[in-house]
Amino acid sequence: MTVSRVLxxxxxxxxxxxxxxxxxxxxxxxVHNRLAGALASSRSPHIAVIIxxxxxxxxxxxxxxxxxxxxxxGFQPVIGISDYDLARELDLVRSMLEWRPAGFALxxxxxxxxxVKLLHQAALPVVEMMELTSNPVxxxxxxxxxxxxxxxxxxxxxxxxxxxxxxxxxxxxxxxxGIRFNSFKQTVEQHGGLMIKAAMxxxxxxxxxxxxxxxxxxxxxxxxxxxxxxxxxxxxxxMLYCLAEGIRIPDQMALASFxxxxxxxxxxxAITTIGSPRFDMxxxxxxxxxxxxxxxxxxxxxxxxxxxxxGGSC
Amino acid sequence: MTVSRVLxxxxxxxxxxxxxxxxxxxxxxxVHNRLAGALASSRSPHIAVIIxxxxxxxxxxxxxxxxxxxxxxGFQPVIGISDYDLARELDLVRSMLEWRPAGFALxxxxxxxxxVKLLHQAALPVVEMMELTSNPVxxxxxxxxxxxxxxxxxxxxxxxxxxxxxxxxxxxxxxxxGIRFNSFKQTVEQHGGLMIKAAMxxxxxxxxxxxxxxxxxxxxxxxxxxxxxxxxxxxxxxMLYCLAEGIRIPDQMALASFxxxxxxxxxxxAITTIGSPRFDMxxxxxxxxxxxxxxxxxxxxxxxxxxxxxGGSC
DNA sequence: TTGAAAGCGCTAACAT
DNA sequence: ATGTTAGCGCTTTCAA
Numbered sequence: 001m002t003v004s005r006v007l008x009x010x011x012x013x014x015x016x017x018x019x020x021x022x023x024x025x026x027x028x029x030x031v032h033n034r035l036a037g038a039l040a041s042s043r044s045p046h047i048a049v050i051i052x053x054x055x056x057x058x059x060x061x062x063x064x065x066x067x068x069x070x071x072x073x074g075f076q077p078v079i080g081i082s083d084y085d086l087a088r089e090l091d092l093v094r095s096m097l098e099w100r101p102a103g104f105a106l107x108x109x110x111x112x113x114x115x116v117k118l119l120h121q122a123a124l125p126v127v128e129m130m131e132l133t134s135n136p137v138x139x140x141x142x143x144x145x146x147x148x149x150x151x152x153x154x155x156x157x158x159x160x161x162x163x164x165x166x167x168x169x170x171x172x173x174x175x176x177x178g179i180r181f182n183s184f185k186q187t188v189e190q191h192g193g194l195m196i197k198a199a200m201x202x203x204x205x206x207x208x209x210x211x212x213x214x215x216x217x218x219x220x221x222x223x224x225x226x227x228x229x230x231x232x233x234x235x236x237x238x239m240l241y242c243l244a245e246g247i248r249i250p251d252q253m254a255l256a257s258f259x260x261x262x263x264x265x266x267x268x269x270a271i272t273t274i275g276s277p278r279f280d281m282x283x284x285x286x287x288x289x290x291x292x293x294x295x296x297x298x299x300x301x302x303x304x305x306x307x308x309x310x311g312g313s314c
Numbered sequence: 315m316t317v318s319r320v321l322x323x324x325x326x327x328x329x330x331x332x333x334x335x336x337x338x339x340x341x342x343x344x345v346h347n348r349l350a351g352a353l354a355s356s357r358s359p360h361i362a363v364i365i366x367x368x369x370x371x372x373x374x375x376x377x378x379x380x381x382x383x384x385x386x387x388g389f390q391p392v393i394g395i396s397d398y399d400l401a402r403e404l405d406l407v408r409s410m411l412e413w414r415p416a417g418f419a420l421x422x423x424x425x426x427x428x429x430v431k432l433l434h435q436a437a438l439p440v441v442e443m444m445e446l447t448s449n450p451v452x453x454x455x456x457x458x459x460x461x462x463x464x465x466x467x468x469x470x471x472x473x474x475x476x477x478x479x480x481x482x483x484x485x486x487x488x489x490x491x492g493i494r495f496n497s498f499k500q501t502v503e504q505h506g507g508l509m510i511k512a513a514m515x516x517x518x519x520x521x522x523x524x525x526x527x528x529x530x531x532x533x534x535x536x537x538x539x540x541x542x543x544x545x546x547x548x549x550x551x552x553m554l555y556c557l558a559e560g561i562r563i564p565d566q567m568a569l570a571s572f573x574x575x576x577x578x579x580x581x582x583x584a585i586t587t588i589g590s591p592r593f594d595m596x597x598x599x600x601x602x603x604x605x606x607x608x609x610x611x612x613x614x615x616x617x618x619x620x621x622x623x624x625g626g627s628c
Numbered sequence: 629t630t631g632a633a634a635g636c637g638c639t640a641a642c643a644t
Numbered sequence: 645a646t647g648t649t650a651g652c653g654c655t656t657t658c659a660a
């Protein structure tokens with residue numbers, strides 16, 4: 001029918017007919033069946049997005065960037081939550097693939113071999129976000145976490161700190177935090193610094209982790225000058241503990257972190273941290289996907305970069 | 315084909331044939347086309363979920379509850395983000411409806427008339443969350459925000475406070491905050507209290523709003539004893555300002571809020587607030603939807619309840 | 629337990 | 645500018 005032509009934008013339909021069709025549609029309460037449309041055209045307006053968690057603001061911001069870039073593009077995100085679980089991610093990829101999305105965006109760069117295989121077989125545009133990886137599935141936009149750890153290490157060394165502690169969540173869950181930690185540790189040690197105590201006690205990563213475990217760390221009386229954190233939420237929790245206990249920052253204890261969240265800059269003493277363009281990573285990832293789908297030029301790998309944000313905490 | 319029968323669970327297929335089919339499937343890298351399946355059966359495994367924002371942890375927790383309840387149910391959430399915009403919500407409902415979801419979950423209870431009409435026409439199960447409403451579209455699970463405002467008002471009055479301020483985000487955006495504020499104000503005034511200054515300066519609602527506008531409020535020297543906040547993020551920001559300036563809580567300034575977030579209880583002085591079961595609201599909403607779809611018994615309206623969490627801030 | 633046939637509501641290609 | 649026809653890849657129903 002001509003109706004179909006009206007539904008997906010004037011192909012070659014007279015104004016009169018269009019008006020008639022639209023009138024009939026709104027009168028009948030007709031709802032276009034996109035299922036049938038997608039099947040017939042074997043084209044889908046969906047971009048599958050997998051994030052690790054929706055309770056971690058970092059992924060929310062990436063998601064916001066994707067949503068923003070997809071607005072008015074005719075495409076829309078379909079979101080899956082892996083909960084930091086690679087097996088769950090595989091399930092998600094498999095079931096999302098069954099709906100024939102136009103592309104995939106993954107908010108990390110570590111996957112099961114089977115996940116990668118499925119994605120390759122599907123032969124659709126894929127973009128990995130957050131982390132730069134040596135062998136991307138397809139496209140990739142992220143930051144160099146090793147460099148981020150190094151930059152912070154060099155910064156705190158330049159400030160004269162020598163004796164360090166570390167507090168973060170389980171590195172099996174937060175892989176990029178592990179990369180930053182190793183790089184930080186290695187760099188400070190190269191400069192004569194000492195990593196006295198590193199704790200990655202829990203799967204959870206938030207304010208309460210920081211508050212609780214900063215307490216446990218301080219109790220040990222370890223002669224640490226500065227604590228490096230896996231992210232700003234943990235660092236903020238730790239600072240709240242210090243404030244509650246009257247521990248002066250940075251004199252009695254200095255803090256350094258990673259993320260660049262609102263909470264870090266809102267603290268009574270702003271936390272020195274490293275900020276990455278999360279919203280933009282999402283936005284650019286989606287844009288690259290669209291360029292790819294539309295047959296325009298694109299980049300396979302893109303370094304989103306990061307910034308050292310100096311606060312008063314060290 | 316018999317293949318179809320294998321794909322969606324043994325209808326009546328011999329073990330031998332099943333094995334053969336599965337072998338062939340994994341060898342060929344065949345991917346089941348759910349588009350065609352959903353079209354043919356006119357059944358969908360999708361639950362459409364609309365939340366206002368993904369950067370507000372409150373909605374993330376509701377979403378986590380939904381995701382949890384849907385796990386292993388054979389259904390999965392498809393998420394739309396309205397960005398607190400009713401027109402955008404209408405667009406979302408319209409386009410999500412075109413994919414024939416099995417049900418709808420909406421993370422608030424205010425909609426355009428057109429949105430409600432579309433939802434009614436579609437004649438599918440709908441559940442509204444977060445807020446109890448007098449005329450739900452269909453089902454509803456939430457809390458009574460008017461009661462929440464009243465409970466906090468009575469609590470602070472019972473503590474002897476008389477002179478109040480209020481700080482929140484724009485009530486045109488955060489409607490439930492507006493309900494709590496009005497109820498709080500009315501109740502304290504009934505008990506001889508005074509709402510001296512109420513500020514709803516920005517659309518944004520977060521830590522930085524609290525920190526910045528608490529400063530502006532304090533500068534005015536208004537002889538306020540207690541500030542009531544629209545939510546814990548704003549309250550936390552305000553407390554951080556007080557900590558930075560050495561304003562003693564609750565002696566020089568008392569604080570009371572709403573949400574029950576991790577950040578409220580992690581503060582050096584825990585913030586007195588009201589907690590609601592956000593995760594459970596999501597979980598129950600999804601469960602009710604499933605019961606409905608499966609033809610089991612369900613409740614149209616359910617009060618999720620809230621709890622006064624006493625901290626040291628007032 | 630398995631096979632065959634019809635058709636879900638669209639789009640695409642081809643008439644007119 | 646509009647109508648016609650043949651699928652898209654499944655599920656459903658009916659037959660074997």
